[in-house]
Amino acid sequence: MNRALTATLLAAAFVATGCAPKQAEPTAATQPAFDPKDFSGTWDRYPLSTENSGQDPTVVPRPEPIPAPPLKPEFKAAWDAEQKKINAANAAGEPIATGYTHCIPDGMPAMMMAMFPIEVLQTPRQTTIIQEAYNQVRRIYMNDTLPAVEDAEPGFWGHSTGKWEGNDFVVETIGIKDNVRFRNAPHSAAMRIHERMRVIDKDHFENDVTVEDPEYLTGPWQWKWVYQRRPNYKMYEYVCEDNREYADPVTGKARMRINKR
Amino acid sequence: MIPGVFVKARLLAALLGAFVAASAQAHHSFAMFDSNNQVRLVGKVAEYTWQNPHVYIELEARDPRDPKGKVQHWSIECANPGILNRAGWKFNMIKKGDEITIVAAPLRTREPGALLKQIKLPDGRIFGNGGPAGPPNISIEDGKPLAGAKP
Numbered sequence: 147m148n149r150a151l152t153a154t155l156l157a158a159a160f161v162a163t164g165c166a167p168k169q170a171e172p173t174a175a176t177q178p179a180f181d182p183k184d185f186s187g188t189w190d191r192y193p194l195s196t197e198n199s200g201q202d203p204t205v206v207p208r209p210e211p212i213p214a215p216p217l218k219p220e221f222k223a224a225w226d227a228e229q230k231k232i233n234a235a236n237a238a239g240e241p242i243a244t245g246y247t248h249c250i251p252d253g254m255p256a257m258m259m260a261m262f263p264i265e266v267l268q269t270p271r272q273t274t275i276i277q278e279a280y281n282q283v284r285r286i287y288m289n290d291t292l293p294a295v296e297d298a299e300p301g302f303w304g305h306s307t308g309k310w311e312g313n314d315f316v317v318e319t320i321g322i323k324d325n326v327r328f329r330n331a332p333h334s335a336a337m338r339i340h341e342r343m344r345v346i347d348k349d350h351f352e353n354d355v356t357v358e359d360p361e362y363l364t365g366p367w368q369w370k371w372v373y374q375r376r377p378n379y380k381m382y383e384y385v386c387e388d389n390r391e392y393a394d395p396v397t398g399k400a401r402m403r404i405n406k407r
Numbered sequence: 408m409i410p411g412v413f414v415k416a417r418l419l420a421a422l423l424g425a426f427v428a429a430s431a432q433a434h435h436s437f438a439m440f441d442s443n444n445q446v447r448l449v450g451k452v453a454e455y456t457w458q459n460p461h462v463y464i465e466l467e468a469r470d471p472r473d474p475k476g477k478v479q480h481w482s483i484e485c486a487n488p489g490i491l492n493r494a495g496w497k498f499n500m501i502k503k504g505d506e507i508t509i510v511a512a513p514l515r516t517r518e519p520g521a522l523l524k525q526i527k528l529p530d531g532r533i534f535g536n537g538g539p540a541g542p543p544n545i546s547i548e549d550g551k552p553l554a555g556a557k558p
Contacts, residue, residue, distance in 0.1 A: 194538075239515040241436035249460065261434060262489055278489055279434065382489040387458045390482070391435065400439060404482045404520045405454075405465055 180348035182313040186268045188381065189373040191260035192350060201374055206350050212369040215331035221362055228330055235399065243393030243400040245325075249386030251280035253302030253326035254319055255339050255355055260373060265381050273308055273315070278381050286317050295320060295336050302326050304339075315343040334361035349375045433539035434460065440484075440512035440522040442541055446471050447550035448481060448521075449508045455501040459487050464501065464526075466509070470519070471550065482520045483511055490537035505529050510543040510550075 193203035217225050235242045251257070258264075262279040273286040282303065290307040292298070298305055298321035306319040319339040327333070337359040345351045350372060357367040390403040450468025462485040469476045485491060488498065501507070506529055511521035523536040524543040533547060544556035 236436050236438040239438050239441070241438040244435060246434045246460070279487075382492060384459050384487070384489060386460050389460050390463065390484070391461070400435065402439065402482070402484065402514060402518075402520045404480075404518050405463075406480070 180345060182345045183310070183315070184268070185266045185273070185315060185343060185345065185351055188263050188265045188376045188379040189260065189351070190263050190376045192372040192374040194374070206346060206372060209352075209370040209372050212329070213367070215329060215357075215362075215367050216364045217331065217362060218364055221332055225330065225332070232330075240397075240399045242398055243391075247389060247391055247393050247400050249280075249389055251282050251302060251386075252277070252328075253282075254284065254304055254322055254328075255341075255357065256326075256328045257282045257284065257303070258341070258353060258355070258371060260371065262384070263376055263379060263381060264373070273317075276381060279384055280386060281384050292318065292320055298335070300324070300335065311342075313344065315341075317341040317343070328357075331367075332362055333357075333359050336361055346372075437512070437522055437540065439514060439516075441515050442512040442522075442524075442544070445510050445512050445524060445543060445545050446521065447508065447510050447545055447547065448483075450478070450481070450506070452501055452503055452505045452507060453480065454503060457488055457498040459489075461485060461487055462491060464507075464509075464523070466507070472513075479519050483509060483523050484520065485523045486537040486540055490539070491534075494535055494537050496534055500528065508547055510545055510547050512541075 190201070192201065192206065193208055194201050215225065232242055245251075252259075252261075257277040257279075258275075260277070262277060264278070265276040267274040267276070271288055273288070275284050275286070276282065284303040284306060286306040286308040288308050292305055292307050300321050300323040302323060304319045304321035306317055308315060308317045310316070317340070319341070320337070321335075322333065322337055322339070324333070324335075337357060340356040340358070342354040342356075343351055344354075353371045353373070355369055355371065357363070390405075391400050392403060393399070394401050448466060448468040448471070450466045452464060453467055454463070454465035456463045456465075464483040464485065466481045466483055467478055468481055469478050486494070508527040509523055510525045511523050514520045522540055524540065525533060525535055525547050527533045527547050535542065542556065543553065545552055
């Protein structure tokens with residue numbers, strides 16, 4: 147048997163038996179503890195208060211509270227007055243109905259606060275993020291060209307493009323409808339949401355959010371969200387089928403429908 | 408600082424943080440319900456509706472605040488199926504006709520509606536209503552105030 151044939155037969159035997167030439171076992175030094183580009187899976191916001199969350203709220207730093215939007219003075223007065231009205235209504239036990247009362251989903255950027263779990267699906271062409279509440283879906287197309295602001299059809303989740311900068315997943319979003327508001331902050335069609343997502347350890351990733359809007363904001367509005375992996379979680383469906391909390395047509399306050407017998 | 412005190416302080420900080428987060432992280436305000444004056448209701452389930460955005464239990468029970476104590480119909484708001492599943496509930500764990508005990512925050516309007524805080528099933532199992540709805544401040548066993556409970 148010639149040498150070439152022997153080598154071929156040996157190689158075939160390796161394939162047939164599933165054996166492969168033994169490689170050095172990875173050591174703690176060579177084996178990364180996590181894939182820094184892997185955001186896939188299901189995640190909770192962090193820290194999470196819900197019972198049975200299984201979270202240790204001290205394991206990574208808690209993000210700072212989200213600051214008020216840096217609105218230009220001509221818009222800030224109205225926003226301040228609105229906040230005062232909301233707080234007073236809550237204190238009086240008569241909360242004002244919100245979009246949720248009407249089964250309206252968060253849209254962007256609010257869906258990323260992950261009030262309910264989120265699921266991230268990564269493919270080479272797009273990253274898809276699903277928010278369990280209201281079955282919200284956003285699609286982030288990799289290395290896509292965003293339309294010009296005036297051509298961007300407005301929606302709840304807008305138009306998003308993503309790219310890698312090192313291990314940072316950098317996303318830009320435009321095209322958010324005027325009535326889709328985070329923290330009641332008004333915005334223009336020119337609003338841009340920048341997100342920089344980074345896996346910080348095997349169980350956490352962070353999202354540095356910057357909102358820019360030259361028409362409404364004096365400067366960037368920035369905050370951080372942190373997420374913790376919820377392993378093996380299967381997302382529940384969420385159709386806002388019948389909200390028995392409703393907006394009183396006269397006062398605009400939220401009320402609860404009592405089923406009469 | 409001695410270790411025991413440190414652990415307690417850390418736990419307190421975590422709980423306090425959790426309470427703040429719970430207050431901030433709900434899909435809507437719970438201000439229409441009076442969490443300071445919770446009631447314990449014992450009654451029979453007329454209907455159990457498992458749907459979003461809220462699960463509801465229709466309950467025939469006396470109003471403990473009513474001296475005449477006649478049985479009336481209550482609508483009890485629970486969290487949503489996702490939160491409740493994560494808190495250990497099941498869509499079929501309550502049946503029409505079940506005798507249950509609950510602790511709930513009644514509507515401030517005094518209409519017979521309330522936000523669930525805790526539920527005890529006929530088999531003795533006790534469940535909460537998820538984090539955002541907040542904990543009970545009275546005992547589900549006897550309605551007496553729970554030591555150290557906050558609304």
